[in-house]
Amino acid sequence: xxxxxxxxxxxxxxxxxxxxxxxxxxxxxxxxxxxxxxxxxxxxxxxxxxxxxxxxxxxxxxxxxxxxxxxxxxxxxxxxxxxxxxxxxxxxxxxxxxxxxxxxxxxxxxxxxxxxxxxxxxxxxxxxxxxxxxxxxxxxxxxxxxxxxxxxxxxxxxxxxxxxxxxxxxxxxxxxxxxxxxxxxxxxxxxxxxxxxxxxxxxxxxxxxxxxxxxxxxxxxxxxxxxxxxxxxxxxxxxxxxxxxxxxxxxxxxxxxx
Numbered sequence: 641x642x643x644x645x646x647x648x649x650x651x652x653x654x655x656x657x658x659x660x661x662x663x664x665x666x667x668x669x670x671x672x673x674x675x676x677x678x679x680x681x682x683x684x685x686x687x688x689x690x691x692x693x694x695x696x697x698x699x700x701x702x703x704x705x706x707x708x709x710x711x712x713x714x715x716x717x718x719x720x721x722x723x724x725x726x727x728x729x730x731x732x733x734x735x736x737x738x739x740x741x742x743x744x745x746x747x748x749x750x751x752x753x754x755x756x757x758x759x760x761x762x763x764x765x766x767x768x769x770x771x772x773x774x775x776x777x778x779x780x781x782x783x784x785x786x787x788x789x790x791x792x793x794x795x796x797x798x799x800x801x802x803x804x805x806x807x808x809x810x811x812x813x814x815x816x817x818x819x820x821x822x823x824x825x826x827x828x829x830x831x832x833x834x835x836x837x838x839x840x841x842x843x844x845x846x847x848x849x850x851x852x853x854x855x856x857x858x859x860x861x862x863x864x865x866x867x868x869x870x871x872x873x874x875x876x877x878x879x880x881x882x883x884x885x886x887x888x889x890x891x892x893x894x895x896x897x898x
Contacts, residue, residue, distance in 0.1 A: 676794030759784025
């Protein structure tokens with residue numbers, strides 16, 4: 641087995657660990673229209689799943705405007721509404737993650753309730769996500785459009801997000817301006833788009849517990865174990881050791897034949 645193949649296997653071990661950690665995890669998001677629950681599907685997008693949970697655990701989704709609501713297509717959010725939080729969340733806003741692998745054929749299927757990161761080209765995912773409103777939505781062709789979860793409760797509230805302002809530029813003429821959202825934040829939206837809905841807070845639902853009826857801002861944030869399991873770390877370390885041994889033998893063999 642050549643070194644490149646071994647390195648690839650090592651990466652697969654890490655991705656498998658992410659899948660194990662987040663599979664079936666549920667996130668509850670409170671909004672001004674009602675609460676919805678996302679169940680993580682990291683087998684489809686492991687890196688996206690990890691970033692989304694990281695954002696939730698860091699309380700990024702607090703007073704986040706649902707600024708792009710297009711019935712029959714998608715709802716998009718993830719721009720910080722509280723400008724003072726931008727510095728706190730700078731590592732997420734500026735820290736792009738790599739794209740998850742697409743299925744053979746180069747296209748991910750995005751159906752109603754699927755949640756994926758928005759982006760602007762290869763390896764551009766940061767904090768903005770979208771939820772699809774219909775099956776076979778036409779999304780999934782771009783590299784960043786890989787679902788990592790699905791709305792399993794509360795989709796009826798997602799359907800009710802205020803949409804009369806129309807799409808945001810450059811896709812529409814009357815919707816919110818993303819540039820002003822980044823620079824001014826929610827005060828700009830409250831003045832010019834007062835009927836917009838907001839994500840008030842998202843939390844991880846602890847395993848083996850029932851979903852709380854409401855999200856209370858003062859509720860302590862649950863602590864979730866997101867480290868890679870010890871057995872996976874051992875396996876990964878073993879794979880790395882094998883790679884180093886093979887590389888050393890290949891190098892030695894090359895020297896002997898010169």
